[in-house]
Amino acid sequence: MDRIQSMQVFVAVAEEEGFAAGARRMGLSAPSATRAINGLETQLGARLFTRTTRRLHLTDVGQRYLEDVRHILTSLQAADDTARGAASAPVGLLRLTCPNEFGRIYILPILLDYLDHYPDMRAELVLLDRVVNIVEEGFDVALRIGHLPSSTLSAVKVGAVRRVLCAAPAYLERYGTPETPADLSAHRIVAVNVISSATEWRFGAQQEIAVRIAPQLCVSTVAAGRDAAREGWGLCRMLSYQAGRDVAEGHLTCLLEDYEPESMPIHLVHTEGRRAPAKVRSFIDFARDRLRADPVLQALSSSKGCGLSA
Known part of the structure; x- marks a missing residue:
């Protein structure tokens, strides 16, 4: 051997x-x-x-x-790809990781179309709600939400998301609409991933407004919090893409938009820069165009109604 x-x-x-x-x-x-x-x-x-x-x-x-x-x-694969002109027909196994909910909503559909387009490719998608060391854990591409620390990774920005507060129209009819963060003390709160019964939410462009809240319901997943909000039970905070379909269909309404924190960028990251193998370059090009075309991931101004449209 x-x-x-x-x-x-x-x-x-x-x-x-x-x-x-x-x-x-x-x-x-x-x-x-x-x-x-x-x-x-x-x-x-x-x-x-x-x-x-x-x-x-x-x-x-x-x-x-x-x-x-x-x-x-x-590097050897990249050299082989260049020599054989494999950029137009990548082959092999592509390993990707991204946050769970984002992967389910966005990356999985894109990946299915990518595999249809490149039938000689195979893929492994690992959905994890933590920052992955893509070198140590052997991933080709990772999607990250938030500002990136300085590193040797190559990054391609594909959009941005905002942290939004949502409620169902039925809830607002019954309990009224909060006008400022201070009004939240009078409302039912659904909190996601909260260990203690009391916590703090921050508002404002620089998160300078701190509001102490005592949620009546704590859940471990965004999907569960979103479902509770849809049922009209209370207010729930999530990322704009997580509320996208429900806002577009009128099931949820975004609140306190003038107090939203600064938006967070979305990047596709990989390790090899311009020498990335064909499978990495082709997927990033494929996913970049799809993600940048999505209005939910591009509309950042609160004046656009949560940046969401049908």
Whole structure:
């Protein structure tokens, strides 16, 4: 087995956390995968894995080597793509991650169309409501909501969202419409992902207005909070894209728009810049055009009625 294939086996075994699973991914037998890893460790003079009866763990050396090997294999793939003109017909596995709700509403439909357009591609979409280290966890592309810290990642802005307060028209008819953040003390509040019974919401362009609230209902997902608001039970705060369809269809109304915090950008990020492989470039181009065409992700002014339209 040559050095490049041994590296590919190493990555597969590391990501699958097992020789048998890594070998299956590579279309090899488990003994062949074991020999490849043993050969690498002999060449390097270092242990890459700690083996137990139950699990396989990367050593510190193995973790650093994994990051370096991923870069090498990505660069090699990019060189091959350039040589064969694969930009017009990308092939291989594309691994993506994004927030759960955004992925369900936006990325999954885009990805299905992308796979129809490029039938030689395969994809894995992982929906996680946390910031993922795409290098360490082996992702090609991540979608992130919010201002990006300084890093070596390449980023393409595809839109922006706002944090909005919503209620059903039936609720507003019954309890009235809050005119300022201070009015919230007189209203029923549905809070999302709140551990304690009392918390704080911030309003204003720079979030300079702090309002202490005591929610009567706390839920663990935006979908549950949105459903409660739709039923006319109370007010719920969420991101503008999460309320988009219900606002467009008249089920929810945005409130206190003059007090909304500054909008948050949406980016597609990846690691390789202009040398990104064809599969990454083609997906980013495909998704960028679709996301930038969506009015919910582009209308940032509160004067546009939550930036949402049917």
